[in-house]
Amino acid sequence: MPSNATPTALSILGATGSIGTQTLDIVRLFPDRLSVKVLTGGRNVDLLREQALEFQPELVVVGTEAGYHALCEALAGTPTEVAWGDAALVSAATWAGVDTVVAALVGFVGLQPVMAALAADRTVALANKETMVVAGALMRAELAKGRGTIVPVDSEHSAIFQCLVGEPPESVEQLILTASGGPFRTRPAETFDQITKAEALNHPNWSMGAKITIDSATMMNKGLEVIEARWMFDVPVDRIDVLVHPQSIIHSMVAFADGSTKAQLGVPDMRVPIQYALSYPDRWTAPHPRIDWRDLACLDFEQPDLVRFPCLRLAFEALASGGTAPAVLNAANEVAVQRFLEEDLRFVEIPRLIEAAVEALAQSVQPSLVDLVEADTAARRWAQEHRLRTTH
Ligand code: NAD
Numbered sequence: 203m204p205s206n207a208t209p210t211a212l213s214i215l216g217a218t219g220s221i222g223t224q225t226l227d228i229v230r231l232f233p234d235r236l237s238v239k240v241l242t243g244g245r246n247v248d249l250l251r252e253q254a255l256e257f258q259p260e261l262v263v264v265g266t267e268a269g270y271h272a273l274c275e276a277l278a279g280t281p282t283e284v285a286w287g288d289a290a291l292v293s294a295a296t297w298a299g300v301d302t303v304v305a306a307l308v309g310f311v312g313l314q315p316v317m318a319a320l321a322a323d324r325t326v327a328l329a330n331k332e333t334m335v336v337a338g339a340l341m342r343a344e345l346a347k348g349r350g351t352i353v354p355v356d357s358e359h360s361a362i363f364q365c366l367v368g369e370p371p372e373s374v375e376q377l378i379l380t381a382s383g384g385p386f387r388t389r390p391a392e393t394f395d396q397i398t399k400a401e402a403l404n405h406p407n408w409s410m411g412a413k414i415t416i417d418s419a420t421m422m423n424k425g426l427e428v429i430e431a432r433w434m435f436d437v438p439v440d441r442i443d444v445l446v447h448p449q450s451i452i453h454s455m456v457a458f459a460d461g462s463t464k465a466q467l468g469v470p471d472m473r474v475p476i477q478y479a480l481s482y483p484d485r486w487t488a489p490h491p492r493i494d495w496r497d498l499a500c501l502d503f504e505q506p507d508l509v510r511f512p513c514l515r516l517a518f519e520a521l522a523s524g525g526t527a528p529a530v531l532n533a534a535n536e537v538a539v540q541r542f543l544e545e546d547l548r549f550v551e552i553p554r555l556i557e558a559a560v561e562a563l564a565q566s567v568q569p570s571l572v573d574l575v576e577a578d579t580a581a582r583r584w585a586q587e588h589r590l591r592t593t594h
């Protein structure tokens with residue numbers, strides 16, 4: 203049924219990435235319900251130009267000065283304004299007339315824009331989980347002041363959000379985050395030393411950006427999601443559990459006080475949770491793939507292995523420590539993943555570098571936004587320069 207309401211105006215931060223491009227697929231499906239006012243991209247200027255020409259936003263923000271000049275030339279004569287750099291991302295997140303900011307940047311770079319969007323009372327459709335890992339407490343404080351709204355995009359959090367609709371908060375006993383287990387779920391511990399970049403980039407169920415793909419291989423992704431769930435749903439960590447479910451059909455579950463458990467299921471396709479973040483509380487008819495129940499032989503579950511995947515343990519520990527520990531964990535992980543992709547660090551060294559960074563730098567203060575930015579900068583520098591002793 204077509205709606206007569208004004209379309210929801212979007213600012214899409216990270217429009218050229220995996221989540222960003224799939225968000226634009228949803229806009230193409232619902233042109234009368236969604237409109238694009240702002241698009242931002244990093245270095246993929248060609249794609250950002252194509253997107254700007256197609257959607258005619260009021261503003262595009264690009265990551266580099268060279269990209270800025272190229273876009274100014276390509277978009278001359280169109281109504282689109284061009285800007286570049288980190289400060290412009292804050293303008294993008296607070297642009298006049300925007301209802302919903304789709305936070306699809308990867309990493310800490312998204313933090314200031316997300317905080318600015320909340321302060322400006324926008325709805326944030328949050329994919330950029332690192333921001334909530336670093337500053338979950340500050341985001342909850344903004345929400346408590348009645349500023350802004352956050353709806354999840356991450357498939358696990360979307361599943362939990364969907365299970366919670368209509369439920370009294372005090373009846374929630376446990377959030378159960380499912381994890382695919384990644385490409386190394388069944389790989390023997392003694393061969394982890396030989397894991398290559400190509401193997402780590404080959405995720406069994408999802409096609410995603412490089413950073414989250416490596417995070418899925420180390421299971422840091424699930425660790426980040428545990429921290430994200432703690433703040434997204436304001437639930438203490440002892441009520442959050444992780445269960446490996448290799449088929450990625452159950453996207454997560456909520457167990458209630460009366461012994462009942464709700465789960466949300468679907469074919470692994472990020473367009474479904476992205477669309478729900480934009481349609482909530484409604485559901486829009488869409489041609490996304492359906493589960494073929496007769497084809498679905500079984501659903502398996504197993505305990506995560508914290509010995510082969512220490513990143514998951516490190517994330518639980520950082521959440522328990524609080525203070526700047528999650529910010530240091532996140533920054534060290536971002537650097538470790540980058541160094542692994544540059545073949546400057548082995549796979550098994552990723553958790554070692556993160557653990558050493560947290561031990562060296564984490565502080566148990568109640569951090570402000572400025573403290574978090576400082577903690578991030580220091581941890582990033584430390585993790586970049588630190589050489590691990592080889593343990594062959
Ligand atoms: P991606 O690498 O595909 O895209 C990232 C986007 O951010 C791109 O548009 C890139 O140009 C932009 N960007 C990166 N660094 C930038 C910088 N310094 N300045 C300005 N722009 C910059 O990443 P993705 O896979 O789409 O993931 C985005 C976020 O969503 C991540 O936090 C990820 O954990 C989360 N997420 C992704 C998926 C998925 O399926 N891809 C699923 C769940 C959650």
Ligand code: MG
Binds near residue numbers: 356357358427
């Ligand atoms: Mg996820």
